[in-house]
Amino acid sequence: MKYLFKLSIILLLFISSCTPKTATEKEAKATIKDTYVKDNYNKKEVNIPMRDGNKLHTTIYSPKDTSKVYPILLQRTPYSCRPYGDDKFRTKIGPNLNLMKEGNIVVYQDVRGRWMSEGVYDNMRAYIPNKTAKQTDETSDTYDTIDWLVKNITNNNGKVGTWGISYPGHYATISTIDAHPALKAASPQACIGDFFFDDFHHNGAFLLSYFNAIPLFGTYKDQPTDSAWYSFPEMKTQDQYQFFLDKGPLKNLNEYFQYDKLDVATAENKDRIDDFFWKEMVEHPNYDSIWQSKGIIQHLNKVPSTVATMIVAGEFDAEDLYGPLETYKNIEKHQPNNYNTLVFGPWDHGGWARNKVQNKVGNYYFGDSISLKFQKEIETKFFNHFLKGDGSKNSGLPEAYVFDTGKKEWKSYDVWPPENTKKEVFFLSENQKLIIVPPVHKKYIKPINFVSDIKHPVPYSEDIKTIFTPRKYMTDDQRFAARRPDVLVFQTEELTEDFTLSGDILAKLNVATTGSAADWIVKVIDVHPADLKNDNKEMQSHLKLSNYHMMVRSEVMRGRFRNSFAKPEPFTPNKKTAVNIKLQDVFHTFKKGHKLQIQVQSTWFPLIDLNPQTYVHNIYKATEKDFKTQTHTVFSDSSIEFSVLK
Known part of the structure; x- marks a missing residue:
């Protein structure tokens, strides 16, 4: 209770x-x-x-x-x-x-x-x-x-x-x-x-962090009531990251939603009532006519x-x-x-x-x-x-x-985005620099590798807690992620003048993987100067505004949907492949003395569910053996396209 x-x-x-x-x-x-x-x-x-x-x-x-x-x-x-x-x-x-x-x-x-x-x-x-x-x-x-x-x-x-x-x-x-x-x-x-792009999904990835909210929308009733007819899953822990890591594949969460796909009622399952929202997600993992109609x-x-x-x-x-x-x-x-x-x-x-x-x-x-x-x-x-x-x-x-x-x-x-904007493109260089000069020849395009270990996914927050729906991570300090080997970091020098982004952002990644499936996460970060003093008395005590890595915008693309949300497809192992990720609009000035940073990673846990990194027809039904650690590659001809206010 x-x-x-x-x-x-x-x-x-x-x-x-x-x-x-x-x-x-x-x-x-x-x-x-x-x-x-x-x-x-x-x-x-x-x-x-x-x-x-x-x-x-x-x-x-x-x-x-x-x-x-x-x-x-x-x-x-x-x-x-x-x-x-x-x-x-x-x-x-x-x-x-x-x-x-x-x-x-x-x-x-x-x-x-x-x-x-x-x-x-x-x-x-x-x-x-x-x-x-x-x-x-x-x-x-x-x-x-x-x-x-x-x-x-x-x-x-x-x-x-x-x-x-x-x-x-x-x-x-x-x-x-x-x-x-x-x-x-x-x-x-x-x-x-x-609903395939808001709340419970982002570009086809399931927001596992909203797990608790599922019964709120999917518990059946057909009579008026002034009392709650749904109940929430009890996690019995304050460590959400470890809870979902221990649970493993998504199908292991079926028990919390009374999900039992049996065609014939038996003595064992006759009283089971499926959560119809969970069932809808499990049975419709792609952007099919069900989601499109909604x-x-x-x-x-x-x-x-x-x-x-x-x-x-x-x-x-x-x-x-x-x-x-x-x-x-x-x-x-x-x-x-x-x-x-x-x-x-x-x-x-x-x-x-x-x-x-x-x-x-x-x-x-x-x-x-x-x-x-x-x-x-x-x-x-x-x-x-x-x-x-x-x-x-x-x-x-x-x-x-x-x-x-x-x-x-x-x-x-008078219009949004503003009319006086210009597209500017930055490239992800192999020396972790964010540069405006594209590679001029194939020999200058370098692979940048990292290991995506499904037993040690990148957390979306360094907080240890369980939460109904996460929010604060949207401006969280990203230093904890920047210092991991499975997060690629690309950064400008200190800016010599203000640099204002106004509109959407397009990440145009060229990638490869030793597996046949992967997620790709791109984060845009404002790195603050070292000499800044805290202006928020309520900031968590372990943080300082000095060198604060403020997340300005972030997004995930479930790689199987890179060409179509309705018709997923695997990666060919070790083959260079284009993956484009649209990040929603921002209006943010990176001030003089700050740095613009891009982080690229492949797990974001447990904000989104773990990708098996081997292609399966339906991730909601993947088994333990489907999950494999893989090596991913981002090539240095990958770019980020910004709308810059002039």
């Missing part, structure tokens, strides 16, 4: 989308009274019928002041709109405290099949483009909900806005597709775009011009970075005349919704009141303009509001 309680606390952090958070209870009370919502809002719970007859549980908070009309702010969530009961109130509602204080009708809804709503849940339910009268998906559920709200809530002004972080951010995106006419503004924040990015050409969108992303979001960036870029691509903006700030997952003054990610401090400034000057103005104002495209807000994580300052641009 103690372990489950601890996981429940961690889960509250994971579902940061449910309510804006304060750092401490003391800070929360200093900001606003716990009874503010109860004192100023009426609460009503209703079950709204969908077109197929299922009812979705919905909680409505309406201002007690009925002398004026208000817009509706709607969040649809799989994480519960608790507390349940007309006499039980949240202490904070809406996207931020400003919007709560000034008065809005705030609505929360349990999505289909979750908590108190009827129906059966489907993880990232597929969108149906041409539905029949009774067919439903999340777009129709959102449409039917908004239609009911504007027709049945008194004192509403007929305008609706949607918002949410993480999974609720996905539902905010969904609301814009085949949108109800009353929907005028949507802010998908850290929104999931495609993605929403490909449907963003259906966002009408009547819906204004503000996409919010954390530059150090370990969970959902692909989703918001691709959502913004694809609305821009398909609907260039829409009002569509991006906020890209120095946050981890959902950090912009917190009310803590000091803004840091892990050990790295970025400044004070960054989130509060966003909430007051950007988010509140966005919703007010489109829901209470004239709703014109002249909102007074920037197209792209982005934070330079090196200079620690905000910048505004």
Whole structure:
């Protein structure tokens, strides 16, 4: 029970989308009274019928002041709109405290099949483009909900806005597709775009570190409930690295998810209930029609011009970075005349919704009141303009509001990435230098070898802990990795002037392996000068800002998917092979006196699962004998392509 309680606390952090958070209870009370919502809002719970007859549980908070009309702010969530009961109130509602204080009708809804709503849940339910009268998906559920709200809530002004972080951010995106006419503004924040590239997968690699979260999404239920129907795996250790190393192949985790692929029920297995999300991943290791149908990015050409969108992303979001960036870029691509903006700030997952003054990610401090400034000057103005104002495209807000994580300052641009950028290419030389001069002849292309020992994989963090979903590693000091023989390091000299990256990064590796399978991880690192003093009193005591190796961006490519995520293929042993890895956008200035470093490795444990390093049809079903230590090679004609601000 103690372990489950601890996981429940961690889960509250994971579902940061449910309510804006304060750092401490003391800070929360200093900001606003716990009874503010109860004192100023009426609460009503209703079950709204969908077109197929299922009812979705919905909680409505309406201002007690009925002398004026208000817009509706709607969040649809799989994480519960608790507390349940007309006499039980949240202490904070809406996207931020400003919007709560000034008065809005705030609505929360349990999505289909979750908590108190009827129906059966489907993880990232597929969108149906041409539905029949009774067919439903999340777009129709959102449409039917908004239609009911504007027709049945008194004192509403007929305008609706949607918002949410993480999974609720996905539902905010969904609301814009085949949108109800009353929907005028949507802010998908850290929104999931495609589950093969967000959260549980990165370029085909399974994020083993999210192991604990699987039952949250995959435990079956078909009846409304106000209590958790899922339970979390108990690891019985505080050393996550050793736990997964001892467990071995992924198939050994089946026991935690009651996964038993038997066609016939027997006395032994008749009571087993598979975790349908785990089963889905095990049975669909490639980007097949199942995963493709669940993605929403490909449907963003259906966002009408009547819906204004503000996409919010954390530059150090370990969970959902692909989703918001691709959502913004694809609305821009398909609907260039829409009002569509991006906020890209120095946050981890959902950090912009917190009310803590000091803004840091892990050990790295970025400044004070960054989130509060966003909430007051950007988010509140966005919703007010489109829901209470004239709703014109002249909102007074920037197209792209982005934070330079090196200079620690905000910048505004008319387009993202900025127009005044230039591609610059650096090569990985055999003497561990990062250089701009390419090898001019084959004889100058050198192999750089390292042994990838599956018994001693490279850790993603030097912390010894178990964690529900890791976040702080996104800015972690990478010295511990740079000093390992199975991590290749390439570095510039001290920079003589500022060097600003603004946009995506493309690693173009030329590699080989003695095996037939491998993962490839590339990290972009800002090496700080030796004479820097600590500016964060909360930095872990064993670290110093002196020579700090700050990770700016990182990504993995499961080598089998180098040419196609749908059709994996092995490596030919010892054959030179191209592997390209797209790293998500950054906006970071490597300041004068700093160094730009690239690290290349093949394990990142247990952030991602271990690759057997011999090709198997399905890694989820690999056996112990499939795992082999191999020697990998990176050739010195490998390069990193940056978008550099001029």
